[in-house]
Structure formats: structure tokens, C-alpha cells
Amino acid sequence: MKLESLLPAGARSPADYLRAAQDLRLDQAGLDALAGSGYSFVRMAVARRPQAAAGTLVRVLDGDYDWWQFNDLLRVVAGHPNADRGVLLRVLHHVARLLEAAEVRPYVAALTLAGRHELTEAEVLRLAALPGSSRRLRRRLRTVVAGRGGQLLPGTVTHLMPQL
Structure with a gap:
């Protein structure tokens, strides 16, 4: 499932991005997009997902x-x-x-x-x-x-x- 369909319309909180990163329906493109998130806890959630590809893991490592x-x-x-x-x-x-x-x-x-x-x-x-x-x-x-x-x-x- 696409990232945009897992996020609420309008204003989004950091918790919305965390829930999306943890959602089992999120596709690889969504995981990759969230690997560059400004929220370290969202990037950590991406790294914990077994579906995260090697390239996504590299992006997660590059965060602050x-x-x-x-x-x-x-x-x-x-x-x-x-x-x-x-x-x-x-x-x-x-x-x-x-x-x-x-x-x-x-x-x-x-x-x-x-x-x-x-x-x-x-x-x-x-x-x-x-x-x-x-x-x-x-x-x-x-x-x-x-x-x-x-x-x-x-x-x-x-x-x-x-x-x-």
C-alpha cells in the first residue's frame, strides 16, 4: 500500500508517520520514503521492518x-x-x-x-x-x-x- 494512503489527509503529526512506518501494508517505496524522515524514531521503525531493502537500510544509517x-x-x-x-x-x-x-x-x-x-x-x-x-x-x-x-x-x- 502506498504511503499517502496510510497517512491522514491534512495536518500530519510525527505519530502519523510512525504508524505508517509500522503498518504491515506499507510498500517498499513507502519504507524508502520514510527512511529519509526527519524523525529518528520513524527511521528506527523502518530499520526494524524485515521488508526494508538494503538501499533503504543505507538511507536509514545516514540520518541524525x-x-x-x-x-x-x-x-x-x-x-x-x-x-x-x-x-x-x-x-x-x-x-x-x-x-x-x-x-x-x-x-x-x-x-x-x-x-x-x-x-x-x-x-x-x-x-x-x-x-x-x-x-x-x-x-x-x-x-x-x-x-x-x-x-x-x-x-x-x-x-x-x-x-x-
């Missing part, structure tokens, strides 16, 4: 967020079923940048990326060398990467994986 929202967004996009290698490399870049600054801890996004087969082990494990990586993160990254071949090893991040 506070550090808390951006950390959560990275986690959501890293685990998104339609996140292809290009999207995951962008998430990896953002996670690395945050770990270099050592102010924000995007640990769940980093661990989610470690489980993605679209990224090489070397690409993921370079996160372990960054200043914001804790000893525990470094160990868990190695564990998750080692467990990619089959089931994850006991004690890995299956309980931390994002739910979309």
Missing part, C-alpha cells in the same frame, strides 16, 4: 541520531535479514569509528557483525584492536567468528542477537 539511538540502530541493521555486504561494511565502519573514539560501546552491534558470513573474519576481528574494545569483547568476537561454521559455541551471544 543521538549516540544511544545510533548504537541501537547499528545493532538492528547489523542483524537485519536484508543487510547485504555493502550495508554490513557501512555498519562495520560506524562500529569501528565508535570504538576508536572509545566513548560509545557498540558491543552488541560488533558481536552481531561477527556472526554475519558476509564479512570476513579479518574484517570483523580488526575491531578487537581498537581502543574501545574491552577484553571481554575481544574474546567474544573470536568466539563468535570461530563458531560461524556451524552452531555457535556455548556462552556466545545468541541471547544478545537483535530481535526484528
Whole structure:
């Protein structure tokens, strides 16, 4: 269903855009349009939709967020079923940048990326060398990467994986 048909006529509130982003009838063109919304919570709702295409996820990543929202967004996009290698490399870049600054801890996004087969082990494990990586993160990254071949090893991040 088209975005315009899900929005009320006349004046529209931010809540109207959020409801449209969450509406299961919204088509891909509508999701893409809302990926450029001026409201960060609407862009987050778009990122949470399993139907969002890779290009839509890239647009969502380009929005303005506070550090808390951006950390959560990275986690959501890293685990998104339609996140292809290009999207995951962008998430990896953002996670690395945050770990270099050592102010924000995007640990769940980093661990989610470690489980993605679209990224090489070397690409993921370079996160372990960054200043914001804790000893525990470094160990868990190695564990998750080692467990990619089959089931994850006991004690890995299956309980931390994002739910979309």
C-alpha cells in the first residue's frame, strides 16, 4: 500500500508517520520514503521492518541520531535479514569509528557483525584492536567468528542477537 494512503489527509503529526512506518501494508517505496524522515524514531521503525531493502537500510544509517539511538540502530541493521555486504561494511565502519573514539560501546552491534558470513573474519576481528574494545569483547568476537561454521559455541551471544 502506498504511503499517502496510510497517512491522514491534512495536518500530519510525527505519530502519523510512525504508524505508517509500522503498518504491515506499507510498500517498499513507502519504507524508502520514510527512511529519509526527519524523525529518528520513524527511521528506527523502518530499520526494524524485515521488508526494508538494503538501499533503504543505507538511507536509514545516514540520518541524525543521538549516540544511544545510533548504537541501537547499528545493532538492528547489523542483524537485519536484508543487510547485504555493502550495508554490513557501512555498519562495520560506524562500529569501528565508535570504538576508536572509545566513548560509545557498540558491543552488541560488533558481536552481531561477527556472526554475519558476509564479512570476513579479518574484517570483523580488526575491531578487537581498537581502543574501545574491552577484553571481554575481544574474546567474544573470536568466539563468535570461530563458531560461524556451524552452531555457535556455548556462552556466545545468541541471547544478545537483535530481535526484528
